[in-house]
Amino acid sequence: MLFGLCGNALLGIGSKTSTLVIPKVDDCISMFLGGNEQRKNLENDYKAYYLTRGWLTYENNIWNEYQRSIEKYGRGKTRSLFQIMLKHYTHLVVIDTGAYNTGCFLKETKKIADELNLSLKTIPGDLSLLYQALEVKWAHNFALIEPGQKITMHNMGKCEGQSIHTPNW
Numbered sequence: 001m002l003f004g005l006c007g008n009a010l011l012g013i014g015s016k017t018s019t020l021v022i023p024k025v026d027d028c029i030s031m032f033l034g035g036n037e038q039r040k041n042l043e044n045d046y047k048a049y050y051l052t053r054g055w056l057t058y059e060n061n062i063w064n065e066y067q068r069s070i071e072k073y074g075r076g077k078t079r080s081l082f083q084i085m086l087k088h089y090t091h092l093v094v095i096d097t098g099a100y101n102t103g104c105f106l107k108e109t110k111k112i113a114d115e116l117n118l119s120l121k122t123i124p125g126d127l128s129l130l131y132q133a134l135e136v137k138w139a140h141n142f143a144l145i146e147p148g149q150k151i152t153m154h155n156m157g158k159c160e161g162q163s164i165h166t167p168n169w
Contacts, residue, residue: 010151020145023129024157032095034126048093053100063112092118097125
């Protein structure tokens with residue numbers, strides 16, 4: 001199982017008997033883009049809400065939440081709420097990992113982007129970190145947490161107190 005820091009969810013996790021191998025990424029978006037630096041570079045061009053087919057089919061995705069909000073609050077309130085929630089975003093970006101045909105769901109993502117007032121863009125993913133993990137090429141892109149140790153910001157390549165992925169808004 002590969003997992004990034006994901007809102008610091010892994011901090012303090014450890015194993016008594018096994019070495020944990022954790023990619024040094026802020027979250028799965030950075031993992032699918034090839035690393036934190038690649039994501040940061042993309043954000044210089046546009047501020048994006050990212051999707052893959054997996055995220056789109058997950059039951060608690062942004063589109064399902066939008067639909068539930070319409071049922072509960074009505075279209076007008078929901079649009080106002082989502083405008084506030086997404087005010088810093090300009091694009092809905094589909095990450096094409098090459099693992100599936102993006103054309104199968106681009107019509108749906110276009111509808112979502114239009115409804116959320118975001119521009120739709122598809123970008124190529126980079127699965128190099130996934131391949132490195134599977135090929136045991138852990139070098140500097142992975143933290144090796146020895147048995148008895150806990151995951152910290154320091155061993156994930158961050159300074160203590162440093163926040164994970166901070167958008168440049």
